[in-house]
Amino acid sequence: MRRESGVRVSDGGVEEGAPASRGVPGLSGAVTWLFAVACGLAVANVYYAQPLLDAMARELGLAPATVGVVVTVTQVGYGLGLLFLVPLGDLVERRRLVALQMLLSVAALTLVGLAPTGAVLLGALAVVGLLAVVTQVLVAFSASLASPSERGRVVGLVTSGVVIGILMARTVAGFLSDVAGWRSVYLVSAGATLLVAVALLRVLPRERARTRLSYPELLRSVLTLFVEEPVLRVRAVLALLGFATFSTLWTPTVLLLAAPPFSLSHTQVGLFGLAGVAGALGASRAGRLADRGFGNRTTLFALGLLLVSWVPIVLTQTHQSLWALGLGIIGLDLAIQALHVTNQSELYAVRPEARSRLVAGYMVFYSIGSGAGSLASTVVFAHAGWVGVCAQGAAIATVALVFWGVTRLAARERGFARARRVSS
Numbered sequence: 001m002r003r004e005s006g007v008r009v010s011d012g013g014v015e016e017g018a019p020a021s022r023g024v025p026g027l028s029g030a031v032t033w034l035f036a037v038a039c040g041l042a043v044a045n046v047y048y049a050q051p052l053l054d055a056m057a058r059e060l061g062l063a064p065a066t067v068g069v070v071v072t073v074t075q076v077g078y079g080l081g082l083l084f085l086v087p088l089g090d091l092v093e094r095r096r097l098v099a100l101q102m103l104l105s106v107a108a109l110t111l112v113g114l115a116p117t118g119a120v121l122l123g124a125l126a127v128v129g130l131l132a133v134v135t136q137v138l139v140a141f142s143a144s145l146a147s148p149s150e151r152g153r154v155v156g157l158v159t160s161g162v163v164i165g166i167l168m169a170r171t172v173a174g175f176l177s178d179v180a181g182w183r184s185v186y187l188v189s190a191g192a193t194l195l196v197a198v199a200l201l202r203v204l205p206r207e208r209a210r211t212r213l214s215y216p217e218l219l220r221s222v223l224t225l226f227v228e229e230p231v232l233r234v235r236a237v238l239a240l241l242g243f244a245t246f247s248t249l250w251t252p253t254v255l256l257l258a259a260p261p262f263s264l265s266h267t268q269v270g271l272f273g274l275a276g277v278a279g280a281l282g283a284s285r286a287g288r289l290a291d292r293g294f295g296n297r298t299t300l301f302a303l304g305l306l307l308v309s310w311v312p313i314v315l316t317q318t319h320q321s322l323w324a325l326g327l328g329i330i331g332l333d334l335a336i337q338a339l340h341v342t343n344q345s346e347l348y349a350v351r352p353e354a355r356s357r358l359v360a361g362y363m364v365f366y367s368i369g370s371g372a373g374s375l376a377s378t379v380v381f382a383h384a385g386w387v388g389v390c391a392q393g394a395a396i397a398t399v400a401l402v403f404w405g406v407t408r409l410a411a412r413e414r415g416f417a418r419a420r421r422v423s424s
Contacts, residue, residue: 031203032154035142036161038196041189042102042135043162045109045128046074047169048185055182060118073122075371077129082136082363087218089137089356095204098141101134102197109190113183135162136363140355143348145205149291152345156287159341163333167273221354222361231350232358234407235343236365238299241400243366244373245306246336248393249313249329251374252381261320275326276333286338290345296408298342303404306335307397314390340366 049056049070056062056070088097108127115121139158146154176185213221225232253272257264289298313328315321347358373396380388 032142032157034196034199034203035138035154035158038102038161038200039135039138039158040161040165040168041192041196042105042132042138042165044165044169044172045105045186045189045193046078046132047166048173048189049074049125051170051174052177052182052185055177056121059182060115060121062118070122070125073126074129075367077126078132079129079364079367081130081133082360082367083222084219085130086133086136086140086360086363087222087357088215089140090354091213091215091218093207094137094141094144094356095201095206098134098137098204099197099201101131101137102193102200105131105134106190106194106197109186109193113186113190133363136359137356139344140348140359141204143344143355144207144352148349151348152287152290152295152341154287155344155348156285156290156341159287159337159344163337163340164277167276167333171271171273218357222357225351225354225357225361229350229358230411231346232361234404235347236362237403238303238339238400239343239362240365240369240372241396241403242303242306242336242339242369244369244376245393245396245400246332247370247373248377248389248396249332251377252386252389253325255378255381256317256386262322272326272329275329278330278333286341287345290342295342295346298338299404302335302339302342303397303401305331306339307394307401309335310390310394310397313393314387317386 062070085101105128108124108131111124112121112128115124139155139162142154142158143151173182173185176188226236254269256262257269257272286298286302289295309328309331311328312321312324313332315324316328343362344359347362348355351358377389377392380392384391
C-alpha cells in the first residue's frame with residue numbers, strides 16, 4: 001500500500017473510506033463548466049459525420065458502398081492523436097498545447113465545411129479527428145488544477161461534457177443540416193471552437209513541464225506505466241469492456257428503430273440521445289463518491305447496473321416498447337459514465353506527473369472497446385436481430401462484472417499476504 005496525494009491507495013485504486021487531503025484551492029465553477037463545454041464541443045467533431053453521410057455522398061460524388069470511410073478516417077485520426085498527441089500534456093505547457101490544438105481544429109473544420117472534393121474532405125476529417133483529442137488533454141488539465149478533495153467532482157463534471165457532446169452531436173448535426181446543409185455543421189463548429197479557444201486562453205494558467213523525458217521516451221513510458229501500475233491495467237480493461245457494451249447498444253439502434261414496426265425518422269431516432277444525456281448528468285455524482293474514497297463501491301454499482309439495463313432494452317423489440325428502450329438507455333448511460341468517471345478519478349490519484357500518459361493509455365483501450373463493440377453488434381444484428389445484440393451486450397457486461405470481482409479478490413489476497421509478512 002502506498003500514499004498518493006494524501007489518499008491511501010491499494011492495488012485496486014483508492015481505498016474505501018480513505019480521506020482525501022484538501023490540497024490547493026480548486027477550480028471555480030465557471031471555469032469547470034468552460035472545460036466541460038470545450039470537451040463536449042471537441043469530441044462532437046468526431047461524431048457529426050454519422051447522420052450526414054448520405055448528403056456528403058450526394059454532393060461530393062462518393063460511392064454509397066465506400067462513404068463509411070468518412071467515419072473511419074476520423075476515428076483513425078482520433079486513435080493516432082491518443083497515441084502521439086495526448087502524452088505531450090506531460091512534456092509541454094498544457095495551456096499552449098490546448099490553444100494550438102483548438103486553433104488548428106478551427107482551420108481543419110473550416111476546410112471540411114468548404115471541401116471541394118471527397119479527397120479534401122477525407123484529409124481534413126482525419127486532421128479533425130487527430131486534433132479532437134484535445135478533449136483528453138483538457139480532462140487531465142482539469143484534474144491537475146483541481147484540489148485532491150474535489151478532483152473526482154471536477155473530472156465527473158468535465159467528463160459529463162464529453163458524453164453530452166457525443167450523444168448530442170448526431171441531433172445537432174441533423175438539425176443544422178436540415179436548416180442550412182451539411183457544410184454548416186462544420187462551419188458553425190469552427191466558429192464555436194474559436195470562441196471557446198479564446199475563452200480558455202483567458203483563464204488557463206501557465207505551468208511548468210512535469211517531465212524531462214524526450215518525446216520518444218515519453219511515448220515508451222506509456223507502455224512502462226502499464227507494467228508498473230496495476231490500477232491502469234484494471235481500469236483500462238474495464239474501459240474496454242464498458243465501452244464495448246456502450247457501442248453494442250448505440251450502433252445498431254438506428255437499424256432497429258428505422259425499420260418496421262417503429263419506422264422512425266433520423267430526427268426521431270436522434271432524440272433518444274436526450275435520454276442518454278440524463279444518464280450522463282446523473283453520473284457526475286460518481287466523482288464525488290470517488291473523492292470520498294468509495295470508488296470501488298461505485299464501480300461495483302455501475303457494473304451491476306450495466307448488466308441489469310439490458311433487461312428493459314431487450315423488451316424494445318419483444319414488447320415493441322420505446323419506453324423500455326428509453327429506460328434502458330438512461331440506466332446504461334448512467335452506468336457507463338459512472339464507471340468512466342470513477343476510472344479516471346482513480347487513475348489521476350496514482351501518478352500526478354504522468355496524468356496525460358495515463359489517460360492516453362486508458363483511452364486507447366476505450367477506443368478499442370468502442371470499435372470492437374460497434375463492429376460485432378452490426379454483424380450480430382444482421383444474423384440474430386435485436387435479441388442477439390442484447391445477448392452480446394449482457395454477455396460483455398457479465399464479463400466486466402466477473403473481471404472486477406476477480407481483481408478485487410486478488411487485491412484483497414495481496415493485502416492479507418502483506419499484512420502477514422509485516423506481522424511476522
